[in-house]
Amino acid sequence: MAKIVGDVVINVERCKGCGVCVTGCPKDVLTLGKEVNGKGYNFVVKQNDECIGCANCAMICPDVVLTVYRTKIEE
Amino acid sequence: MSEAFARPEIRKPKNNVFKKTKVLTDNVLHYCPGCGHGVVHRLVAEVIDEMGIQEKTIGIAPVGCAVMAYNYFDIDMQEAAHGRAPALATAIKRMLPEKFVFTYQGDGDLAAIGTAETIHAVNRGEKIVIIFINNGIYGMTGGQMAPTTLKGMPTSTSPYGRDIQTMGNPLKITELVAQLPGAYYVTRQSVHTPVNARKAKNAIKKAFENQAKGCGVSFIEVVSNCNSGWKLSPVKANEWMEQNMFPFYPLGDIKVDGELVK
Ligand SMILES: Cc1ncc(C[n+]2csc(CCOP(=O)(O)OP(=O)(O)O)c2C)c(N)n1
Ligand code: SF4
Ligand code: SF4
Ligand code: SF4
Numbered sequence: 001m002a003k004i005v006g007d008v009v010i011n012v013e014r015c016k017g018c019g020v021c022v023t024g025c026p027k028d029v030l031t032l033g034k035e036v037n038g039k040g041y042n043f044v045v046k047q048n049d050e051c052i053g054c055a056n057c058a059m060i061c062p063d064v065v066l067t068v069y070r071t072k073i074e075e
Numbered sequence: 076m077s078e079a080f081a082r083p084e085i086r087k088p089k090n091n092v093f094k095k096t097k098v099l100t101d102n103v104l105h106y107c108p109g110c111g112h113g114v115v116h117r118l119v120a121e122v123i124d125e126m127g128i129q130e131k132t133i134g135i136a137p138v139g140c141a142v143m144a145y146n147y148f149d150i151d152m153q154e155a156a157h158g159r160a161p162a163l164a165t166a167i168k169r170m171l172p173e174k175f176v177f178t179y180q181g182d183g184d185l186a187a188i189g190t191a192e193t194i195h196a197v198n199r200g201e202k203i204v205i206i207f208i209n210n211g212i213y214g215m216t217g218g219q220m221a222p223t224t225l226k227g228m229p230t231s232t233s234p235y236g237r238d239i240q241t242m243g244n245p246l247k248i249t250e251l252v253a254q255l256p257g258a259y260y261v262t263r264q265s266v267h268t269p270v271n272a273r274k275a276k277n278a279i280k281k282a283f284e285n286q287a288k289g290c291g292v293s294f295i296e297v298v299s300n301c302n303s304g305w306k307l308s309p310v311k312a313n314e315w316m317e318q319n320m321f322p323f324y325p326l327g328d329i330k331v332d333g334e335l336v337k
Contacts, residue, residue, distance in 0.1 A: 005082060007086060009267055016109070017108060017109075019109070019308075019310050020267070022310075023268075024268060046080040047080070051082075051140045053090075053092055060114075063103070063104055064099060067093060067094045068091070069090040069092065070085075070097075071087075075204070
């Protein structure tokens with residue numbers, strides 16, 4: 001069966017840890033991590049592999065941190 | 076550092092559904108974490124990219140937090156004196172009518188010091204796009220009361236909340252300009268959720284298309300947050316905005332194709 005899968009690439013150094021993208025994700029993929037980047041922000045990380053590539057997160061990220069991929073795979 | 080839950084095998088150009096538009100530079104935005112200015116910059120840049128008008132667009136930066144917008148848009152930009160962006164846009168559009176011209180202004184810029192320029196540019200029906208970021212406060216200078224500050228809303232110059240008796244009523248400048256004959260398209264949007272951001276992008280696109288057709292002013296208000304000025308976390312600021320800003324500044328079209336719809 002075909003399944004939609006996605007992936008988000010996080011540009012860690014651009015992230016300001018605002019958490020806005022976390023609220024927009026329908027699959028609870030994103031969460032704020034414990035590590036900090038060069039500016040001292042605790043940047044966003046993935047906590048599961050359920051991304052569907054909807055780009056909701058990227059749509060509301062004010063800092064253009066996220067790049068999104070989506071494709072269909074056969075299972 | 077290994078990346079958790081990555082699918083590197085699908086990271087191919089043909090699977091890419093979102094990446095930074097080339098109309099934004101690589102500069103890191105100076106805005107506070109979670110500030111709506113960044114989203115609106117990106118949406119405007121995406122529209123310019125999708126319409127293929129990067130070489131033909133001139134933006135006017137305001138005074139306010141967006142004063143350095145020219146660092147982020149990879150297009151021709153001009154900085155205006157505080158509130159004068161619509162006057163400058165008028166001059167540029169009249170001299171170079173084949174260009175797409177837009178202003179990008181906060182509520183202090185557009186609805187306080189620049190009220191006259193705003194109203195007269197709209198009333199003249201200049202063929203420009205005005206992008207108006209309403210966060211109900213002067214963000215850049217430390218969160219002072221703006222004309223748009225809500226009744227009872229605390230700011231650094233109204234620490235006990237805006238008192239209508241002494242400080243006047245919040246100004247709905249968008250409804251006001253919609254009444255003017257030169258206003259062709261007037262709408263109020265937000266960018267804090269994916270659905271709202273996509274709608275706002277469509278509105279921005281419509282505004283630039285109106286300019287291509289030579290219609291009058293397209294005026295887009297974006298009700299936005301100022302989490303620093305409001306003294307809330309970014310996510311809490313967006314919730315506060317939904318609960319407090321939207322009842323007074325309701326989202327939706329006010330004037331479409333020169334006809335009032337609200
Ligand atoms: C002639 C002049 N008067 C006052 C100021 C001080 N000043 C700078 S930005 C600003 C208001 C900015 O508020 P707004 O337009 O709402 O933008 P925001 O920072 O909230 O995005 C003021 C009053 C100035 N720079 N120039
Ligand atoms: S693309 Fe969609 S599913 Fe994937 S992380 Fe972003 S919001 Fe979540
Ligand atoms: S919205 Fe952008 S800047 Fe904010 S936490 Fe998410 S990725 Fe980072
Ligand atoms: S002060 Fe307010 S408007 Fe300015 S960048 Fe910070 S959050 Fe945005």
